[in-house]
Amino acid sequence: MASTQQQRYILVERRDDGIAVVRINRTDKLNAMNLDVIAQLSSAMDDLAGDDTVRAVIITGTGEKAFSAGADIEYMSRISPLEAEEYARRGHAAMSKVENLNKPVIAAVNGYALGGGCELALACDIRIASRNAVLAQPEVGLGICPGWGGTQRLARIVGVAKAKELVYTGRRVNAEEALSMGLVNRVVELPQLMDESIAVAREIAKNSAIAVRVSKMLINRGVESDISTGLALEVWGWSLCFTHPDRAERMSRFLQKR
Numbered sequence: 001m002a003s004t005q006q007q008r009y010i011l012v013e014r015r016d017d018g019i020a021v022v023r024i025n026r027t028d029k030l031n032a033m034n035l036d037v038i039a040q041l042s043s044a045m046d047d048l049a050g051d052d053t054v055r056a057v058i059i060t061g062t063g064e065k066a067f068s069a070g071a072d073i074e075y076m077s078r079i080s081p082l083e084a085e086e087y088a089r090r091g092h093a094a095m096s097k098v099e100n101l102n103k104p105v106i107a108a109v110n111g112y113a114l115g116g117g118c119e120l121a122l123a124c125d126i127r128i129a130s131r132n133a134v135l136a137q138p139e140v141g142l143g144i145c146p147g148w149g150g151t152q153r154l155a156r157i158v159g160v161a162k163a164k165e166l167v168y169t170g171r172r173v174n175a176e177e178a179l180s181m182g183l184v185n186r187v188v189e190l191p192q193l194m195d196e197s198i199a200v201a202r203e204i205a206k207n208s209a210i211a212v213r214v215s216k217m218l219i220n221r222g223v224e225s226d227i228s229t230g231l232a233l234e235v236w237g238w239s240l241c242f243t244h245p246d247r248a249e250r251m252s253r254f255l256q257k258r
């Protein structure tokens with residue numbers, strides 16, 4: 001699993017409006033994610049988790065062609081089953097860091113989101129796609145199953161029947177079809193993609209960070225639990241918000257305006 005390249009494959013821009021833009025920057029390979037990309041993505045998530053000035057994160061791909069073309073096929077063509085296990089584990093760890101980041105993550109899907117690229121988008125909270133976006137889980141055509149969460153998160157987002165169709169056929173779906181099946185939240189023209197993603201992130205950022213954080217945690221844990229467990233967690237999460245000064249300030253602001 002030796003990894004020698006020291007290139008910067010993940011670029012993080014911290015904006016002064018509390019939004020961080022994370023760009024996968026490996027355009028010559030359509031932002032395919034090798035071990036270095038995965039490691040740098042993981043480390044970017046760790047940094048952002050510890051930065052309270054960041055209230056929402058946008059992940060996108062550099063260039064106009066690809067969000068990410070997935071795991072690195074050249075690398076996968078020559079690895080052993082044990083190395084494959086490690087690649088899957090590291091991919092999973094990175095996707096889980098995105099999914100469980102203590103602030104919302106928006107995928108700005110700016111072109112191909114294939115295999116691991118689609119799985120990265122699935123780990124984000126909200127997906128906004130440009131009209132030229134193409135999403136697919138084409139792994140079975142390469143003799144493997146989806147390996148960075150696609151067999152699990154896709155079904156939870158679009159339902160079991162659609163997920164099975166997409167995974168078994170590997171069929172590419174365009175942005176409109178992705179929207180119709182709930183795979184993406186909205187579709188905009190490519191030149192508007194970042195503005196639209198930033199607008200959504202700003203809408204989130206104006207709200208109480210702790211309340212958004214607790215909401216994210218409750219929704220993520222809730223979909224994995226039976227409803228009574230999810231509702232019990234909600235009681236704790238809700239009352240936890242009352243320990244934060246933000247709640248008192250925001251409520252009294254509301255009352256004073258009256």
Ligand code: CAA
Pocket residue numbers: 028029030032069070071072073074091112114115116117119138139142145146147148150
């Ligand atoms: N891994 C490694 N390199 C990739 C790549 C990938 N996933 N996708 C594209 N590239 C490379 C190409 O090899 C090519 O490199 P060279 O210029 O050095 O030859 C470069 O990126 C440009 O790609 P193309 O010439 O193929 O561009 P295109 O416009 O003709 O086609 C495409 C674009 C349809 C996205 C095509 O590149 C493609 O099908 N890519 C593979 C997509 C894929 O199957 N992804 C799933 C990977 S498996 C996975 O992700 C497993 C998992 O669950 C974790």
